[in-house]
Amino acid sequence: MPMTERGDSSMLYLNGAFMALDQGRVGVEDRGFQLGDGVYEVVKVVDGRLLWMEDHLDRLAWSLGEIRLYGALEGHPLHQILPRLVEMSGVVSGTAYVQVTRGVAPREFALPNDTPPTVLAYVRRDGFPGHREILDGIALHAVEDIRWARCDIKSTNLLAAVLAKHAARDAGAGEVLYVSPEGLVREGGSSNAFVFLDGVLRTHPANNRILNGITRQHVLELARGLDVRVDETAVSFDDLAHAEEIFIASTTRDVMPVVKVSASGRDDLIVNGGRPGPVTLSLADAMRAGIPAAIGAPPPVTLSRN
Numbered sequence: 312m313p314m315t316e317r318g319d320s321s322m323l324y325l326n327g328a329f330m331a332l333d334q335g336r337v338g339v340e341d342r343g344f345q346l347g348d349g350v351y352e353v354v355k356v357v358d359g360r361l362l363w364m365e366d367h368l369d370r371l372a373w374s375l376g377e378i379r380l381y382g383a384l385e386g387h388p389l390h391q392i393l394p395r396l397v398e399m400s401g402v403v404s405g406t407a408y409v410q411v412t413r414g415v416a417p418r419e420f421a422l423p424n425d426t427p428p429t430v431l432a433y434v435r436r437d438g439f440p441g442h443r444e445i446l447d448g449i450a451l452h453a454v455e456d457i458r459w460a461r462c463d464i465k466s467t468n469l470l471a472a473v474l475a476k477h478a479a480r481d482a483g484a485g486e487v488l489y490v491s492p493e494g495l496v497r498e499g500g501s502s503n504a505f506v507f508l509d510g511v512l513r514t515h516p517a518n519n520r521i522l523n524g525i526t527r528q529h530v531l532e533l534a535r536g537l538d539v540r541v542d543e544t545a546v547s548f549d550d551l552a553h554a555e556e557i558f559i560a561s562t563t564r565d566v567m568p569v570v571k572v573s574a575s576g577r578d579d580l581i582v583n584g585g586r587p588g589p590v591t592l593s594l595a596d597a598m599r600a601g602i603p604a605a606i607g608a609p610p611p612v613t614l615s616r617n
């Protein structure tokens with residue numbers, strides 16, 4: 312297979328073959344395409360290394376089990392394929408995207424018998440928030456969560472998220488904040504939400520209403536290590552008015568301070584005077600410090616004043 316110039320082209324793994332991303336073809340009757348019958352993962356590439364790959368592949372296996380797509384990864388050793396894609400693409404900073412669908416079968420909702428899954432993965436270059444963007448923080452736009460009741464599965468059914476993200480962008484916000492019909496803060500559009508309230512770091516419990524982010528799990532561990540009190544119980548949207556700090560966390564955004572929350576028909580809420588708070592910055596620093604350590608690079612310059 313011809314090597315493309317390093318860093319020039321995204322490389323794709325599709326059902327056993329490697330090719331340039333734009334050469335990939337999937338059948339019209341693929342159940343991922345027609346029914347959203349599939350799951351996915353996004354893994355961060357830092358300094359040419361895949362961050363927390365095992366955690367992501369474990370969650371992928373779990374998602375596959377929850378949608379009864381058993382044995383889909385047999386013959387697709389992703390823990391070897393993903394590093395190979397990074398190497399072939401020459402990507403230093405970016406993301407690896409993995410998607411597994413129930414494959415091509417005549418269109419019927421009920422599960423087909425013995426259809427080979429579609430397994431694909433590719434790596435793309437991407438930049439991540441730098442010091443300036445982190446210190447500027449982002450705005451969230453709150454919307455009612457109209458997604459299904461299995462948000463713990465990382466499903467490719469993302470239409471509710473597509474519409475919510477569009478609404479957030481229209482509102483001038485950088486991320487969605489999903490609020491339950493009962494008024495509880497659930498998570499971000501593609502991130503988990505954390506609220507520092509009354510001296511306790513609160514986040515929604517890892518149940519069927521949110522995706523249990525890999526970054527979320529690392530944030531909780533870091534917070535405990537920093538002696539920050541943690542409570543996995545949801546905060547009400549009204550409580551955000553008293554929040555000392557708010558941040559979101561995800562693979563592509565790490566720990567990102569939230570400086571404003573908007574919602575249609577309500578006044579904007581300015582968080583901590585519109586600046587990232589000390590707990591958020593300590594966690595952002597701890598996260599950033601841990602990432603290079605995990606991949607054997609020197610630690611970054613700190614953001615917070617100790």
Ligand code: PMP
Pocket residue numbers: 353498499500501502503521522523524525526527560561562563
């Ligand atoms: N919640 C949702 C709905 C998401 O799409 C994501 C991003 N995959 C997250 C949370 C954060 O998860 P992670 O830290 O694993 O990227």
